[in-house]
Amino acid sequence: MYKEYEAIIGLEVHAQLSTETKAFCSCSTKFGKTPNSNVCPVCLGHPGVLPVLNEKVVEYSALMGLATNCNINEYSVFARKNYFYPDLPKGYQISQYKEPICSDGFLEITTANNEKKRIRIERIHIEEDAGKSIHDSGSETLVDLNRCGVPLIEIVSKPDIKSPEEASLYLQKIRQIVRYLGICDGNMEEGSLRCDANVSVRKIGEKILGTKTEIKNMNSFKNIERAINFEIERQIDLLEDGKQIDQQTLLWNADLNKSESMRSKEEADDYRYFPEPDLFPVIVDEAWIEKIKTQMPELANARCERFINQYNIPEYDARILTNEKSLADYFESGTNFTNDFKSLSNWVMVEVLGIINNEKISIKDFPISSENLTQLINFINNGTISGKIAKEVFSEMLTDNKTAEQIISEKNISQISDVSELKEIISNIFNDYPKQVKEYIDGKEKLIGFFVGKIMQQTQGKANPKLLNEILKNKLSSLKNN
Amino acid sequence: MAITKEQVRHVAKLARLKLSEEELENYTKELSSILDYMEKLNELDTSNVEPLTYPVGNKNVFRKDELGISVKTEDALKNAPLKNDKYFKVPKVIKSNKK
Ligand SMILES: [Zn+2]
DSSP, X not given: XXXXXXXXXXXXEEEEOOOSBOSSSOOBOOTXXXXXXXXXXXXXXXXXXXXXXXXXXXXXXXHHHHHTTOEEOSEEOOEEEEOOOTTOTTSEEEEOOSSOSEEEEEEEEEOTTSXXXXXXXXXXXXXXXXXXXXXXXXXXXXXXXTTTTOEEEEEEEOSOBOSHHHHHHHHHHHXXXXXXXXXXXXXXXXXXXXXXXXXXXXXXTOOSOOXXXXXXXXXXXXXXXXXXXXHHHHHHHHHXXXXXXXXXXXXXXXXXXXXXXXXXXXXXXXXXXXXXXXXXXXXXXXXXXHHHHTXXXXXXXXXXXXXXXXXXXXXXXXXXXXXXXXXXXXXXXXXXXXXXXXXXXXXXXXXXXXXXXXXXXXXXXXXXXXXXXXXXXXXXXXXXXXXXXXXXXHHXXXXXXXXXXXXXXXXXXXXXXXXXXXXXXXXXXXXXXXXXXXXXXXXXXXXXXXXXXXXHHHTTTOBOHHHHHHHHHHHHHXXXXX | OOSOHHHHHHHHHHTTOOOOHHHHHHHHHHXXXXXXXXXXXXXXXXXXXXXXXXXXXXXXXXXXXXXXXXXXXXXXXXXXXXXXXXXXXXXXXXSOOOO
């Protein structure tokens, strides 16, 4: 980015609420069913039907509002947003316009240099999703209305975001919150979480906002950063060339790594919003808010703080462990079986996360229970096995569905931690290698590694390394001093 | 005239209606006379009256989040002029226009 410019970014995030049924009818919201099978006269937009609001949609939206420090508006109403598109059979989308369910909130992101930054939220409103059009199949467009009427919340930020990285962090935070709340699965590939960005640039010090453009179709964190970056540079290049920025909507093309104009100002939207006469106002009073608050789980930030204090682990660890609720649950259930929280944290962050990230699975599908992982850690701590052997046992636990205890006893790999047994092994090795013993006594102390190697070879790595080192050193120095 | 020909043309376009010059003239006149008539209401002082959106005072009319019965795909497609066995078919829409 050119140094004398700054970017001003606002995000509109759509999150699909994970209710069983649609917003205004009792059809299923399940993804990937036979096309046009989760439909009824209401979501097909047949004349004369009446929508009835799903109560859970209100509760989920209010939960999100509470989690992002919003006001939950006591009075909110629905509006019709009119536009024609084949995947919107009514000819309008039911949305909220002037009186949304939540407004004036904020959330906090932690930037790369560990600074906390507050991004304000202008509003959160309820709306319904449209269906799905398939354009690339022959001469006609195919329309599937299964998704039509699925409840969404749209979370609109203030233009407080200053860089593509901040945009990505903000969205990651939203994803974390909706997943902690359990109100949206946060799956960007399947479109459960979608994001549009409003971007403008201006010279630093300038008071007036530049002309903004809107970018759509960014379906991954990487694409969001790339698309916004591309747009900032495009706008600055135009200004540097003395040209104007057209107010327009752009579609991000991830294959070509560039944005393409979708429509320009002349065709600007004219949605002719008006109150939806088929739906009554929603009144969320204090009593209801109190009831919704009882469903509020401990969120990531609070849990992170608690992990630091309760388990005495570094903030770095706590942040990684609490990033996903399911991972935090995994760690926390493990703490019931050990007091070595730091080792547990290391194993979860390095070994467990390594595997679930590599294999792109969820912690819920991870084959080793946290109880069994903890047992393995306890075997290291009580000297039964070394850390090195533990890694091998861990790999077997992954594939064999056996506990550490079973593997250790079946393979007879528990460590030799018996002092007299180790002493005997050392004596035998000294007898086998008198030349090396003499060289050691004559000052070649590096040979201690040679003896450790030989003993490990002979015991198949089972000698307790710490104990072995200790005894070996004692023996050698007593030989030397005699 | 309470409404101009251009405004009528615009509203017609938004409603996907194709109007002839003659229809345009007629609608401009008719709509204007209706709007003029409605203008009468503005003679009343309503500055102390809240706008009434809902004639009945109902609020919080909800349903539980419980699955009901959807219609069969075959029935859902029954009224469609163009379809295949699973999808509605519409003339090709290339440029996306959705929110
Ligand atoms: Zn339905």
